[in-house]
Amino acid sequence: MDVFVCFSHSLVTIPPHCWTNTAHRHGVKVLGTFITEWDEGKATCNEMLATKESAQMYAERLAELATSLGFDGWLINIENEIDKEQVPNLMEFVSHLTKVLHLSTPGSLVIWYDSVTVHGHLKWQDHLNEKNKPFFDLCDGIFMNYTWKESYPKLSAEVAGGRKYDVYMGIDVFGRGSFGGGQWTVNTALDLLKRNNVSAAIFAPGWVYETAQPPNFHIAQNKWWSLVEKSWGVVQTYPQVLPFYSDFNQGFGYHVSLEGRQLSDAPWYNISCQSLQPLLEFKEDNTDIIQVNFDAREASYNGGGNIVFKGRLEGDLYFTARLFKPLLHLSSSPITVSYSVKSDETSKLGLLLGFSSPSHQTKSILVAPQEPTPRLDHMFLKCLVTSEQTVSEWTVHEASLVMDGHTLTEISAFCYKTENSTKTSEYVALLGHISIKEHAQLQQNLVSLPPASSWVIEAHSIELVPGDSGSKILKVKLEWRQTQLEDSVLPVYNVYAESVKSTDVLRSRKVLEKPRSERVFLGVSHVPAYYVSELVVDSDVKGVSFVVQPCGEDGSWSKLDVSPKHLVEREGLS
Incomplete structure (x- = not known):
């Protein structure tokens, strides 16, 4: 996937920040949608396209929204008739939006949907022709309607010429009028599009979830996307820079862990927390060997997820499963590979690393807790035996190589x-x-996270409202910054609250009912601010100390004892 479009039938659909965050992390651009429909849409277009100046004004406001909110452009979908005399202003709107957005956001995209024609008629063409190409010429691409026929991709490519990859032929996964029928035969259309060298616009891949495809969402999801991979291969390669870190977090879970220790047992959802996702392959022929799936129920080393490998291995059999397709160019500097595993004594898991040499020869190196028996010289060049450290029932393996x-x-x-x-x-x-x-x-990381003394934490909008049984509910907005580097922002911060008393009197409605200690985990922030909305403070608590734990992009974190703190005293707030 190269581009994700956030779509709805509202006039302006702005992608949620969390979707933009995780898409950008995976190298995917995110577009909002501007859509006009029916009589209400016609009235909007009459106002927007009244003059050239009004068309430009609407375009500039849309460009400002994309630039200010950090997403990458717009899908423009005009699905109502346009007065013929307003068509020039519609073209000005598309042209001006594209120009302004390219200036303010390099790499941005404006995609036109195949709906209204240059004559103002609402008549879907299903292929690129003289009735919609003038709009295509003014922007970055066209999203063709879904009801195209087998010959239309080739015709569209011929009309587009050197821009044939900017033609996105629509495929409705629900199969409503789409060539090939969508659903589990979506690859029929994808194969045809690839042969004709045009792009694909896949509409509603949420079909897998919305129709509850068996046996469960994760398996069905991997199976469906495997059809896309079979047709088009792996388009995205990541990671491409070091350091690389993934805890397989999908942005939701039923608990939160840090270094194998559970911080919270409350369900949560925050897709901004999604880390780089593995490219799991769906293999229908390995039912009796090993099943590989994302899991959010079992224990986690960090965050709320893991990859579970479950099945049977007889005798000397082994099993491999692709996780990532990186493109990491390595230097003479040693690299350190580490990973965490929770298993019984007999189930071993290593990482098989595939390399391409300067002469384009391929070679593999196994990083594992012990060398498999018998030796598998045909599988890898050598085996690097890892050092091991046990952390909260997890074993952390580590090895270095050049x-x-x-x-x-x-x-x-x-x-x-x-x-x-x-x-x-x-x-x-x-x-x-x-x-x-x-x-x-690795060496730099030992001193890279700033010490507590270099941070300033401020508490704003503090409220203390009555709760149950004489307790109070504390509401407060926390903001923090580094004193020496005002603009420096780390990717993740964990936020905790501590009672100033030594007894276990502080609890949060959103974490463990009975905290294991005074320190209570509140949540995660990806910006230097956090809003505490429902912290219960019992009657004998004199104050709450908030702890902000900075985390690095390599998965490291500051020790809590040396993380910055801020005390909010109860006195004077009652």
Whole structure:
């Protein structure tokens, strides 16, 4: 996926920040939608297109929204008749929006939807022709309607000439009039589009979820997207820069953990927390071997998710599963690979790293807790045995290597059993995270997160309102900054609250009912601010100390004892 369009039938649809955040993290652009429909849409267009100046004004406001809110452009969908004399102003609107947005947001996109024609008629063309190409010529691409025929992709490519990849042929996953029928035969249309060298616009892939495709959402989701991969291959390659870190978090969960220790057992949803997602392959032929799935119910090393490997391995059998398709060009600096696993003694999990040499030869190196028996020389060049550290029932594995001039092109899981593990063939392992850093980054990280003394935390809009049984509900907005680097922002902050008393008298409605200690985890922020809305403060608590734990892009974090704090005293707030 290259572009994600946030669509609704409202006049202006602005992508939620959390969707924009996670899409950008994966190298995907995000567009909002400007749509006019029916009589109400006709009235809006009459106002917007009354003059050239009014058309430009609407275009400038849309450009300002995209630039200010950090998304990448607009899908323009005019699905109502346009008075013929207003068509020039409509073209001015599209042209001006594209020009202004390109100036304010380099790399931005304006996509025209195949609906109204240059004659002002609402008549979907289903292919690029003289009735819609004038709009195509003014912007970055065209989203063709879904009811195209088999010959239309080739015709559109011929009309587009050198811009044939800017033609996005629509596919409705629900299959409503789409070539090939969508749903589980969506690859029929995708194969045809690829052969004709045009792009695809896949509408409503949420069909998998909305129609509750069996056996469950995650398996069905992987199966459906595997059809796209079979047709088009893997378009996105990530990561492309170091450090690389992923804890497989999908942006929701049923608990929150840090270094294997559970901080909260409350369900949550925040897609901004989504880390780089693995490219799991769907294999229908491995039912009796190992199933690989994202999991949010089992224990997590960090965040709220993991990758679970579950099945059976008989004898000396092993199993590999692709996780990532990176494009990491490596230097003479050593890299350190670490990952966390929770499993029994006989279920082993390593990482199989695929490299391309300067002469484009491929080679693989296994990073694992012990070398498999028998040796698998046909699988990898060598095995690097990891050092191990046990952390809260998880084993953190680490190894260093130098691959000067090579490019890391694949990261796979390697599942195997220990030698002589004949008692059971059952295999279960949880993969908690993967981290890859250059040695220089690893050394720098030891001092890179700023100390508590370099931070200033402020509390604003403080309210203390009556609660139950003599308690109070504290509401407060926290903001923080570095004193020396005002514009420096880290990717993640964990926020906690501490009672000033030594007894266990502080609790939050959104975390564990009975906290394990005075310190209570409140939540995660991706900006230097956090709003506390429902913190219960019992009658004998004199104040609340808020702790902000800075976290680095490599998955590191400051120790809580040296993280910045701010005390909000109860006295004077009652």
